[in-house]
Amino acid sequence: MSDLVSKVKLSVRRKPISTGVVGDDPTEYKFVIGSSLTSTGVINSGLNREESVRYLPEIIGISADSNDWNLRVKEYWSNINEKVPADGTTADEFQGKVLEFTVQFENEQDYKAFENAGTFEEKGLLAEKGRVIEGVPSYVLFKYCLKYSRVANIPADMNKSKKIFFYLYSKKAESLAKHKTLKSRLAAANILAQNLTKEPVLDGIIRLFGDFPEDFDSIEAKHIYLHDKTNTAPDKFVMFAQDPSIVIKEALLNAVRKGIIKQPQSTTLMYFGENNEVLVGKTLEDGVLWWKNASNDPKVENYKEIIKSRLKNDN
Numbered sequence: 001m002s003d004l005v006s007k008v009k010l011s012v013r014r015k016p017i018s019t020g021v022v023g024d025d026p027t028e029y030k031f032v033i034g035s036s037l038t039s040t041g042v043i044n045s046g047l048n049r050e051e052s053v054r055y056l057p058e059i060i061g062i063s064a065d066s067n068d069w070n071l072r073v074k075e076y077w078s079n080i081n082e083k084v085p086a087d088g089t090t091a092d093e094f095q096g097k098v099l100e101f102t103v104q105f106e107n108e109q110d111y112k113a114f115e116n117a118g119t120f121e122e123k124g125l126l127a128e129k130g131r132v133i134e135g136v137p138s139y140v141l142f143k144y145c146l147k148y149s150r151v152a153n154i155p156a157d158m159n160k161s162k163k164i165f166f167y168l169y170s171k172k173a174e175s176l177a178k179h180k181t182l183k184s185r186l187a188a189a190n191i192l193a194q195n196l197t198k199e200p201v202l203d204g205i206i207r208l209f210g211d212f213p214e215d216f217d218s219i220e221a222k223h224i225y226l227h228d229k230t231n232t233a234p235d236k237f238v239m240f241a242q243d244p245s246i247v248i249k250e251a252l253l254n255a256v257r258k259g260i261i262k263q264p265q266s267t268t269l270m271y272f273g274e275n276n277e278v279l280v281g282k283t284l285e286d287g288v289l290w291w292k293n294a295s296n297d298p299k300v301e302n303y304k305e306i307i308k309s310r311l312k313n314d315n
Contacts (some may be wrong), residue, residue: 046144
């Protein structure tokens with residue numbers, strides 16, 4: 001038997017309900033995971049066909065070879081009815097409806113990927129590469145919850161809709177998510193530290209965040225602003241900072257703001273010239289290619305010098 005075994009423990013929890021909210025209806029059905037339909041009107045199920053054949057016989061009590069198989073499977077998903085206990089009735093780690101299952105893998109790579117999966121959606125997909133050896137009913141309900149529109153797959157999404165009544169939670173998933181955020185913030189802070197004196201890079205990041213470097217009265221003020229971004233939007237900060245075209249993008253966006261390059265309202269188009277006769281690009285990325293001028297077009301070089309000169313004189 002493979003030693004590549006992963007035990008999973010999570011819970012389906014009720015979303016805290018505020019009283020007096022317009023449209024809120026605290027009736028009993030809110031606390032039951034029931035059947036549902038897909039957007040095309042088909043009864044929702046949590047399993048693909050292979051997993052249905054593998055796991056549902058244990059639950060519905062007949063073999064997949066039975067003549068009644070399809071009917072019984074349809075009846076199962078049509079009548080699913082799982083009550084979710086209220087939070088606070090048990091110990092903290094057991095709030096809601098607890099699901100526990102064990103997945104065995106033959107491949108170490110699949111096992112490690114499953115262990116390190118950062119979201120429930122990832123775990124659900126990766127579990128299909130293994131075999132559930134304990135807790136099949138819990139696993140089946142877990143897979144159904146991933147598709148059930150009334151369940152948020154992460155606590156942060158529970159308030160995205162009034163139709164969401166539950167959310168999935170596990171301490172391990174919470175710790176992994178927090179650790180991922182920590183790593184992202186540390187990476188962003190490290191990149192900021194490496195670029196503290198590179199003001200063109202700092203200005204480019206600020207501009208890509210939609211703000212304007214010229215509104216800051218010192219480089220120290222820019223540092224403070226960007227440090228905040230390493231905490232609130234670390235992944236975006238890293239993406240912007242590592243963009244090899246960051247300085248070019250800053251110049252283009254600065255030229256747009258100052259009216260040197262024209263950008264029609266509600267478009268990404270960029271034009272240069274008295275009569276907008278030069279198309280710099282349909283997008284910012286196009287503009288970067290134009291600026292790099294791989295074909296060494298002397299006209300483009302001349303336009304660039306004019307833009308640079310006007311930017312310098314406008315400072």
